[in-house]
Amino acid sequence: MDAALVVGGTRFVGRHLVEHLLDHDYHVTLFNRGTHEDPFASHERVDHVQGDRSVKTDLQAAAMTVDYDAVFDVVAYHPEEVATATDVFADAEAYVYVSSGAAYGDEVVPKREDETGLEPCTPDQATDDSAATYGARKAAGDRAVFEAAAQGVRAMSVRPCVVYGPHDYTERTDYWLARVREHDRVLVPGDGTNVWHRVYAPDVAEAMRLVAERGDAGEAYNVGDRRLTTLREYVDLAADAMGTDVEVVTAGERELAAGGLAPTGFPLYRSYPHVMSTAKLARLGWESTPLSSAMLATADDHRESDRDGSEVGPDRSDEERVLGVLDTL
Known part of the structure; x- marks a missing residue:
């Protein structure tokens, strides 16, 4: 062909x-x-x-x-x-x-x-x-x-x-890239171990x-990526790609409610794991790109764009209220 x-x-x-x-x-x-x-x-x-x-x-x-x-x-x-x-x-x-x-x-x-x-x-x-x-x-x-x-x-x-990846108009990953770029504390829903x-x-x-x-x-x-990541690991990858050092702060449903938030309001959160076998495709000779390389290219495109994911995730002010509640516990 x-x-x-x-x-x-x-x-x-x-x-x-x-x-x-x-x-x-x-x-x-x-x-x-x-x-x-x-x-x-x-x-x-x-x-x-x-x-x-x-x-x-x-x-x-x-x-x-x-x-x-x-x-x-x-x-x-x-x-x-x-x-x-x-x-x-x-x-x-x-x-x-x-x-x-x-x-x-x-x-x-x-x-x-x-x-x-x-x-x-x-x-x-x-x-x-x-x-x-x-x-x-x-x-x-x-x-x-x-x-x-x-x-x-x-x-x-x-x-x-x-x-x-680059040119992603959904801005789901841009939300996390913007968070790790702009803030030293990043709020992640649940315990950070959910997998999508x-x-x-x-x-x-x-x-x-x-x-x-x-x-x-x-x-x-x-x-699908041959190596899966939890949401927390994905945020860590984003921080590494953006060259920042962030503290990941996790929050359950009750803590999130203090800011009027819910876990499902965050991009790439899913309560039940969504995992697909890729063995069938691999038998055709397909391999996935190493995660660090993939995220670096995604981050480079993010820097050059005006995407920040602000329309697909919580407002930072609501997150700050949750972080404030967590600091008092």
Whole structure:
């Protein structure tokens, strides 16, 4: 394979995918609406086709005019979009759908592709756009991939957990990077040992390419850092990457309530561990980036951006009230 059609490709995971494909000598065509700034606008090995992925005729026009071996579907958020894409691009050597670890419905540790149950998805959920139905819609997209593979399409799915890295517009990691940059005491919910599996964005990009080149039709592949970290360890990594020395202060639900806070109000907190097995992907030759290197690159991008995560986590004034209560205990 040396030609790829990327549906999306200009923001976060898609941007890393395009960079990775170019590094591996692919010619890339981007298919999107053109509503976001295009970092590849003048790249000689990147072509651009404007269209709406929810409009079948736009996809069909791209299929007829673009030279592609593999199709990477980064921005499919509804199962009907996946079903349409696998039909339109049925002749591709590979169709890779970006699903999510949120597709899993069973709370077990670890979650395995061929054992752990997926979220159900009702017809109403399938057309919804809210965060509450995200996992259900991604799971239904996985089932559309499996159905297409049963009809002879070489369609596959990758399931990343929480993604971090440069260009992360969710700002979940930026919140912690800003905290360790600006304060010498950082409040962490719970006892700091909660685990929510994360993955470095460039590693997701590599996983997508390897699945396209080596994966089996009708299979899903989990993507996550091979070494997991607790939230406290993640904050320590952030401090090391930012070159700061901070005191991590943990607080339970009762202490947090003193500031009107709850553990779930903090980015990357999850009460029950979310851990996904990555053994299946590793068998394709995939490896994850060392955590310190991944966080250093993430921190460098954070410094150059104006992101601070202030919209996705508690106000510092509320945290200060909690810290004050803890100091009196």
